[in-house]
Every structure is written in C-alpha cells, then in structure tokens.
Amino acid sequence: MLLKVDNIHVYYGAIHAIKGISFEVNEGETVALIGANGAGKSTTLKTISGLMHPKSGSIQFCDKDITHMEAYRLVSLGLAHVPEGRHIFLQMTVQENLEMGAFTSKGNFDAALEHVFTLFPRLKERRKQVGGTLSGGEQQMLAMGRALMISPKLLMLDEPSMGLAPILVEQIFSIIRDLRKAGTTILLVEQNAGMALDIADRAYVLETGKITLSGTGEELAHSDKVKKAYLGG
Ligand SMILES: Nc1ncnc2c1ncn2[C@@H]1O[C@H](COP(=O)(O)OP(=O)(O)O)[C@@H](O)[C@H]1O
Ligand SMILES: [Mg+2]
Known part of the structure; x- marks a missing residue:
C-alpha cells in the first residue's frame, strides 16, 4: 500500500471539515475522490501533503507515518x-x-x-514564455509538469479540469490517462465525476466530510445514487 489514510479528523478552527475518513491508494492505481463543492476534497489533499494536520487519525505513505510531517519533507519523499x-x-x-x-x-x-x-509538447514550444501569459489549460499543464519534475511516487491532482473549456478538459484527461498508463500512481480530486470515474481504477464519494460510497470507477459510474447526485440523472 502506497498511501493509507486512517480515520482522520480535520478542523478549520471550530469547523469540523473532515469527519473520520479512511481510504487507501495502492501503487500504480488511479484513485478518484469525487464530491460536491465543500465536501472536503481539497482539505483531504492538503492534509495528506502536510499543509494541514489532522486532529486525530493517521496517514501512512511508503510505510512511514507522515501524519505530522511538514510539506517540504513530503515532497522529498515523492509526494506531489x-x-x-x-x-x-x-x-x-x-x-x-x-x-x-x-x-x-x-x-x-x-x-x-x-x-x-515529451508529455506536454506545448510547454516545450512555450518554454521561454512567462507563466502569466499562458492560457488556463496551459497553466494547468505547467502545474502538472512542475509536479512531475520530482518523478513523484504519488501525484495528487486537485480539480485539474476546473474552469477549462471542454476541449481542454479532454486534453488534460488524456494526459492523465497517459500518466496512468505509464504507471504513475494518481489521486485525483474532481467535481467532474463522469470524467474522473471513467479514468479511475477505484473511487470514493465524499459528502460533508465523510466517505459515503466506494468501489471501482465502473461500479460507481453505474450506481443509481452517483448517477442521480453527480452525473446529472
Ligand atoms: N480556510 C478555510 N477556513 C474555514 N473553513 C474552510 C476553509 N477551507 C475550507 N473550509 C471549509 O471546509 C469544508 C471543506 O472544504 P474543501 O475541502 O475546500 O471542499 P472541496 O474541495 O470538496 O470543495 C467546507 O465546508 C469549507 O467551507
Ligand atoms: Mg476543492
């Protein structure tokens, strides 16, 4: 097991944002975390990457207890x-x-x-261009490319499709698909449940700080509850 999140509780002051979630990511897997705005997806990633720390529960990464480790140390362990x-x-x-x-x-x-x-030929063409003048899709590619510079053991992506035109969403997902094929382990957070479930080996549904459903991407994509709540009927 590459990542194991065990019963973590995370707070913003008095706000109880994550209420005891547990899940794992195995080497080579693409795991999706889906859920509505405010469900706690970003908080979960921030807690894994050491930007926040749980009040209770534990997180293991590569057989190390990283629950209270600082973000910069986690980068050197291969967490992007x-x-x-x-x-x-x-x-x-x-x-x-x-x-x-x-x-x-x-x-x-x-x-x-x-x-x-090689993954992002567009970035090569634009390597001398300043970041602020790139389009939204190119900025997303750059953010992903920057994370990949450490050849991470686990790549965590927080809503890579957010705010992008449909054609760029397709491009970003096609790159994620290529990374998955090449063996990269990915934890993908998305509001775009359809795309995420399509690409994921396994997925978890997060609702107001709790995991309410889990299964293979395919199982969840066919679940009535997921269809109703996240896939537009
Ligand atoms: N900086 C913050 N201060 C206080 N509450 C926050 C902060 N960031 C997020 N929250 C709250 O924590 C909950 C989870 O937020 P978040 O993890 O950003 O959700 P998601 O990424 O699924 O949209 C929400 O109720 C949100 O309002
Ligand atoms: Mg978020």
Missing part, C-alpha cells in the same frame, strides 16, 4: 500535490517554473525536463 487553482509562478518562464519544481529533487534534471516536455 497540484493544488486547486494551479499556483504557478506568473512572472517566471515555463522553464523556470519547471526548474522550481525540481528544486528539492536530487534526480537528473535534464532527463526530468525532457520527460515533461
């Missing part, structure tokens, strides 16, 4: 988090953004850069 809203460096060029992604990594920088440029 592409946050909601991308957060690229707007004044830096594409290539400089990718260099920042590799900052904590000891691996071979040139090989990592070549690999990212």
